[in-house]
Every structure is written in structure tokens, then in C-alpha cells.
Amino acid sequence: MIRKIELKDLEAVFELLDELYENKIEYSIFAQKYKASLNDDNFYEIVAVEDNKVVGVLISRIINRLAKKKNILFIDDLIVNEKYRNIGIGKLLIQNAMDYAVSTDCESLELTSLISNINAHRFYENNGFEKRQYKFKKHLN
Numbered sequence: 001m002i003r004k005i006e007l008k009d010l011e012a013v014f015e016l017l018d019e020l021y022e023n024k025i026e027y028s029i030f031a032q033k034y035k036a037s038l039n040d041d042n043f044y045e046i047v048a049v050e051d052n053k054v055v056g057v058l059i060s061r062i063i064n065r066l067a068k069k070k071n072i073l074f075i076d077d078l079i080v081n082e083k084y085r086n087i088g089i090g091k092l093l094i095q096n097a098m099d100y101a102v103s104t105d106c107e108s109l110e111l112t113s114l115i116s117n118i119n120a121h122r123f124y125e126n127n128g129f130e131k132r133q134y135k136f137k138k139h140l141n
Contacts, residue, residue, distance in 0.1 A: 002096045005045040005057070010034055012054035013047065020079040044073065044100050048080065048089045056080035058093040062104060070107035073097060078111070094127050 005013060010031060018025045037043045037059075048056035059077040075097060080089045094109075101109050112135045113120045121131075 001049045002046055002092055003049065005038070005047050007035065007038060009047055009054050009057075013057050016054070016057050016079045016081065017059075017077055020077060044097065046093060046096055048084075048093055050084060050089075055084040056089045056093055058097055060097055060100075060109075062106065068107065070105055072108050072110050073101035073104070073106045075109060075111035090123060091127060 013034065014025065014027060014030055017030070037045060040061075042062045044060045044062070046058050047054045057077065057079060058075060060073050060075045062071050063074050064071050078090065078093060080093075098109055109129075111124070111129070113124065125131075
């Protein structure tokens, strides 16, 4: 089952995202941002639930680009618990986000992925995404 995240999902979502970010997330900051995002209409955050357990999460937000006619839905994070991979949960999360993007008149779904994450690249390409650009990053601190 796919549903919007709720406050009660905080711990489970933290655990999944902390795995994605290699245990580098500071819980107190995450919890504060998580709670704020629940009331932010620009965020679209969903979880996959199996056997009453959160096993996947997709965090996205609507981005308004001044030079574009329509907004985009940008996927910030997507992860499925390793025990539940390769059974279609990631695809369901993507499909749900795509349906939401269409319903809010977005022109596309976009995301970034680490260069080294070949399995994720294959997953995204198998779900209709195409490689289009490079992302550049400069650390400030």
C-alpha cells in the first residue's frame, strides 16, 4: 500500500533515509525538517507499507522554474528496504509520484543519482527516466 507520510512514520522514514545517506543524518535536524515538511504544500512525501511496516519512502517537492511554463516534481529521495527490493515497490512509488505530478500539472519528474549508483541508474532507466544532464556541487563549509 502506498500512502502519504504521517508523523507516526518519523522513525521508520529516518531509518530508511539514514541507510541511503550512509548513517550521516543528524536525527534532531531531520525530525525538525520532517515535521515542517508535513505542512508544506510543495512537498509530496509517500511511503510503501507492507505488513504494517514502512518499507519504502519517496520524498519529492514541486519546483517552480521561472523559465519554464510548468513546474517539475523533483524526487529528493527514494529508497526501499533491501529485503523488499525487486518486487515492484520502487516502481509503485514512482508511479504514484508520476500520477501526482500529472494531477498538479507538472511537466516532468526529475531526480539526481550518485554517479557510482549503477543499480539505481538501471532502475530509473527501466522506469522511463533518461540521463539528461550533470549535477555540479560545491561544498560551502
